[in-house]
Amino acid sequence: MRNLLEKLLDGKITLDQCETLLKAQNIQELGDNIKLDLKRKDRTGFPEAIFAENKSDEDIILIINSHIEKNDDNLIITRLDSNRFDLIKDEISSKDKDFKLIFNKKARILIVKLRQVENKDFKVGIITAGTSDIPVGEEAKVIIEESGHKTITSYDIGVAGIHRLFPQISKMIEEDVKVLIVCAGMEGALPSVVAGLVDIPVIGVPTSVGYGVGEGGIAALYSMLQSCAPGIAVVNIDNGFGAGVFALSIVNNL
Known part of the structure; x- marks a missing residue:
């Protein structure tokens, strides 16, 4: 940092160049394999999120404790099973900072809460076809609400009982959801039906619910990718997190 500031004072780099280089240095290395991005929110508008699968409990504890000590923003841990949370929660600590651990069992998301999120103006609607799709919807919900926006949810209103869908869509439009x-x-099939009824962006999330040729979510993914209703954006199978972040990129630029 000192070297960069000296170059700025000497006129060797511009103010914008100095800012860019300082941002690039805001990545903390933890051991040989972990790099914690301390200023992700400054660049992207969304805080650091850690994917827990394939990481050891020790790595997750190290990441969380290091983040608490060196950052004042909240941290999101995704795809963390409840039994793993029970194993690590007592190892998360700080001598200097107050924080809360908020765990959503359905979404498998842990929020390390260091500050309250500022409430924002926009609403996002979240719909699931069946109850088996709820964990993916909940993942998106946590991500959106952690950024200060409101969500309106309606679960188990798939095309098998399509009469359930129309009142819920009407309610969400009345509530002025933006996505x-x-x-x-x-x-x-549900995203195609919904997209044919509304004039706002629709994000389709295929889930791995199914059997036979639909097992693993491939049939749902292919169906959404070639929807007859134009303008649907589609994320990867079971990617509620990605859908939530994409929705935020829309509402944050309204």
Whole structure:
């Protein structure tokens, strides 16, 4: 940092160049394999999120404790099972800072809460076709609400009982939602139906709910990618997190 500031004072780099280089240095290395991005929110508008799968409990504890000590922003840990949370929660500590651990069992997300999130103006609607799709919808919900926006959810209103859908869509439009996230497995038809009823962005999330040719969510993914309703954006299978962040990129630029 001192070297960069000296170059700025000497006129060897511009103010904008100095700012860019300082941001690039805001990555903390923890051991040989972990690099913690301390200023992700400054660049992207969304705080650091850690994918827990394939990381050891020791790595997750190290990441969380280091973040608490060196950052004042909240931290998101995704795809963390409840049994793993029970194993690590007592190892998360700080001598100098107050924080809360908020765990959503359905979404498998842990929020390390260092500060309260500022409430914002926009609403995002989240719809799931069946109850088996709810964990993916909940993942998106946590991500959106952690950024200060509100969500309106309606679960288990798939095309098998399509009469359930229309009142819920009407309610969400009345509430002035700006984006709709629609999660569906099996044949994945629900996002196409919803997109044919509304004039706002629709994000389709295929889920791994299904059997036979639909097993693993492939049939739902293919269906959404070739929807007859134009303008649907589609994220990867079970990617509620990605859908939530994409919705935020829309509402944060309104």
